[in-house]
Amino acid sequence: MADPIRVMVVDDSAVVRQVVTELLSRAPGIEVVGAAADPLFALDRMNKAWPDVITLDVEMPRMDGITFLKKIMAERPTPVVVCSTLTGKGSETAMQALAAGAVSIITKPTLGLKSFLHDAADDLVAAVRGAARANLRALGRSGALSAARPLAAAAEPAAGAMAETTDRLIAIGTSTGGTQALEAVLGRLPRTTPGIVVVQHMPEKFTALFAQRLDQLCAVEVLEAADGQRVLPGRVLIAPGGRHMAVRRSGAHYIVDVRDGPPVNRHxxxxxxxxxxxxxxxxxxxxxxxxxxxxxxGARGLKEMRDAGARTVAQDEASCVVFGMPKEAIRLDAAERILPLERIPEALVGGGRP
Known part of the structure; x- marks a missing residue:
């Protein structure tokens, strides 16, 4: 039998510590080795028995969660699941947490916290299990790639050229570890890149800030998608958290439909x-x-794309933070090519051709 996943719960709320500890302890294969009200208490406990995964609040006394996260990732990288209230300023803080190396985020509300945590138990357990499998070395490489210069474009578009054609289209799907991977890929694309539509599994109210951050870092324009928006060369549309996004053809153009609906594959x-x-x-x-x-x-959808004649790419295992979605796509023979993260930007610019 495999060793249990050892978890440290760090949160200044006694209710959160109690409920999270109870929920995780009930899950097979997970053991809570300690709970602490702030990072300094947590470090004392962790130095005696280092956990496999940390669940971490952001706003805490003595040392905030972002500072603690950066300290952990610099000194002893450990998978971290941030449990944060994503409202107002908190959303920006959560974005900083992902940029600093958090594997995933669980959104917690300001009211009805105890009942919410019980309702979100499956998501919390899944996040911890996913974090335990995270490849933190790949996470570090994603950060290094994001600082790389954009790929050279064959030529800059003439004035107004971006609105002339949307014949080609790129669709990207990602989840755990995807915030860093998307920054690494999109940050290297020239403005001549075909229009891109993206689904990144994220909580509601979070994708707008994520898009804003990417827009500041990238040569391409990055926006949170709005219903009826056109897909244009040099533009990246990211599906809003809590809404599905689909693409339809309108004459010579592609349009996105953003709508509500039941979760698909729990997302x-x-x-x-x-x-x-x-x-x-x-x-x-x-x-x-x-x-x-x-x-x-995304695995079955990618297979449908390949069957329809599209070029398809899956990220390779070595460069993935979690090799779940690409692995399933490869198993279904949905991926025409399997590439490391650093080669995906050139595949996008080249249309996916070898």
Missing amino acids: KPSVDVLFRSVARAAGRNALGVIMTGMGDD
């Missing part, structure tokens, strides 16, 4: 919803890319 937005719509709307004019993430969302 909203779902990569499968996006990929299946791209298979129907764009067929062989599309390129599909599935990257790091836990579970199998």
Whole structure:
């Protein structure tokens, strides 16, 4: 029998510490080795028995969660699941947490916390199990890649050229570890890149800030998608948290439909919803890319894209933080090519061709 996943719970709320400890302790294969009200108490406990995964609040006394996260990742990298209230300023703080190396985020509300944690027990357990499998070395490489210069474009577009054609389309799906991977990929794309649509599994109210951050870092324009928005060369549309995004053809153009609906593969937005719509709307004019993430969302949709004639790419295991979604896509023979993260930008610029 495999050793249990050892978890340290760090949160200044006694209710959160109690409920999270109870929920995780009930899950097979998980052992809570300690709970602490702030990072300094946690460090004392962790130095005696270092955990496999840390669940971490952001706003705490004596040392905030971001500072603690950076300290851990610099000195002894350990998978961290941030449990944060994503409202107002807190959303920006959570974005900083992902940039600093957090594997995933569980959104917790300001009211009804205890009942919410019970309702979200499955998500919390899944996040901890996914974090325990995270490849932190790949996470570090993603950060280094994001600082690389954009790939050279063949030529800059003439004035107004970006609105002339959307014949080619790129669809990207990712989850755990995807925030860093997307920064690494999109940060290297020139403004001549075909229009891109992205599903990154994220909580509601979080994707707008994520898009803003990427927009500041990238040569391409990055936006949170709005219903009816056009897909244009040099533009990246990211599905809003809590909404599905699909693509449809409108004459010579591609348009995104952003809508509510039940979760698909336990996710909203779902990569499968996006990929299946791209298979129907764009067929062989599309390129599909599935990257790091836990579970199998997007694998079947990527297979539909390949069957429709699209080029398809899966990120390789060595460069994934979690090799779940790409692994399932490869198993289904949905991926035409399997590439390390550092080679995905050139595949996007080249249309996916070898």
